[in-house]
Amino acid sequence: MGTAAAICRLSARPRKTARCSGGEKEQAAQRTATANGSVFLKHRFDTVWLTPPDMSGRLEREFFGSLQNLCDLYQIPLPDVAHLSYPKNIATAYAAVAELLKGEKFSVIIGQDYRRRATIATTRELGTGHCLYYIPIRPLCRLMEREAGSNLVKLLLELFRYLYHIVGVPYHRNGYIGSVYEMMNEWVEDGWEDGEYTEQQRADLQECDAQGELLWDYLRTPFRSRRLRTAINACYQTGQADEVLLGIADDLLQLALQYPKRSLCSSICKDIGGLDREQLEEDGQIIQLDMYVSFYWSCYDSTYDSLYEYVNSYFMEIGYTDEPKSIQWFDKPQEKDAHGFDFEQRIFELLDRLTEQLNILDNEEHHQDI
Numbered sequence: 001m002g003t004a005a006a007i008c009r010l011s012a013r014p015r016k017t018a019r020c021s022g023g024e025k026e027q028a029a030q031r032t033a034t035a036n037g038s039v040f041l042k043h044r045f046d047t048v049w050l051t052p053p054d055m056s057g058r059l060e061r062e063f064f065g066s067l068q069n070l071c072d073l074y075q076i077p078l079p080d081v082a083h084l085s086y087p088k089n090i091a092t093a094y095a096a097v098a099e100l101l102k103g104e105k106f107s108v109i110i111g112q113d114y115r116r117r118a119t120i121a122t123t124r125e126l127g128t129g130h131c132l133y134y135i136p137i138r139p140l141c142r143l144m145e146r147e148a149g150s151n152l153v154k155l156l157l158e159l160f161r162y163l164y165h166i167v168g169v170p171y172h173r174n175g176y177i178g179s180v181y182e183m184m185n186e187w188v189e190d191g192w193e194d195g196e197y198t199e200q201q202r203a204d205l206q207e208c209d210a211q212g213e214l215l216w217d218y219l220r221t222p223f224r225s226r227r228l229r230t231a232i233n234a235c236y237q238t239g240q241a242d243e244v245l246l247g248i249a250d251d252l253l254q255l256a257l258q259y260p261k262r263s264l265c266s267s268i269c270k271d272i273g274g275l276d277r278e279q280l281e282e283d284g285q286i287i288q289l290d291m292y293v294s295f296y297w298s299c300y301d302s303t304y305d306s307l308y309e310y311v312n313s314y315f316m317e318i319g320y321t322d323e324p325k326s327i328q329w330f331d332k333p334q335e336k337d338a339h340g341f342d343f344e345q346r347i348f349e350l351l352d353r354l355t356e357q358l359n360i361l362d363n364e365e366h367h368q369d370i
Helices: 038-049 053-074 088-100 138-147 151-167 175-189 196-219 225-238 243-258 277-282 304-315 342-369
Strands: 016-018 030-032 107-111 119-125 133-136 293-296 325-329
Touching: 053 088, 053 119, 088 107, 133 342, 138 151, 138 196, 138 342, 151 196, 151 225, 151 243, 151 293, 151 342, 175 196, 175 293, 175 304, 225 243, 243 342
Parallel strands: 133 293
Antiparallel strands: 016 030, 107 119, 119 325
8 A cells, every 4th residue: 555645626616614623622713625536536547548559558458457456356347348449448447447436435546656657546535624633832831840850741741752753743833833923923023913912922922932942952852662651651650640641642652663653744645636736835725734733832822813713714715635645556466455544543533632631731721820
């Protein structure tokens, strides 16, 4: 199984769909949904249709060989197109197997890469549910001020290191979220609103910047699974973390051991079906991974509403999203369906659960400050 990008154009009328925040305190604003992989599939046909007739022999051998492998795996009849000439034979055979397998959880495509020209493949996408997986850092920063060196702080630091160094969750001072905070700083300094609320936002943004710098000194230390195991065991022995958080830590440790080098980026491919990705990125027309998965400051400060309102409003104008996608090639016989998102499904669920627990800690801190 390989990976490819689940980026696609809307094939139905745009509609507003909730873009929720992982573990968020309330539902966020809505944005336009992205849809299926029709562009990816349509693009793959071009190789076949535009190939000169004198090269058709190679394409036919490649296509029908892979088609045989597909039919063998799913035990469907091989379409009889012997009476048809190129390229209608390929088009007819493809349409027939696509129809037979349309009820499956994958799509059938004619694919190409650096060594394949017209090979049958199946693709499957993992939808992220239009959720924002934003992980708050303020609860850890506040704990470090009060309980530096505690087992709970050590536990959270190792979890954050795993997410940053291995999973690839960007720090809040970098990437898309970093640019949003920079813009909010400009708004405050330009006096876009007057009064007490603006002063509170200025104070919160200054704290975010200062505390974020301090946390970064600890976060940039490479992740080590043995340190995470030690921190978990210490918290079990001392009772410094509740059972829910320890359960999440256990699950993340198991994920790290099972997939020691796996990141979310490894499931994202930059191919978007023949469209000009560079131009789309320049025009801001792709929701990239670091735009919906990131560390951020807090949902219990004065910047929260402005941040989520801006992010959701911006996303409503975009029709493409980088999401995990797998591809299984049939240039060789396949023993089983190889589509699976075990790592991705587990990490997204754990990000949601961890964010919920961090928000609980953050809420406790918030009420102490009032």
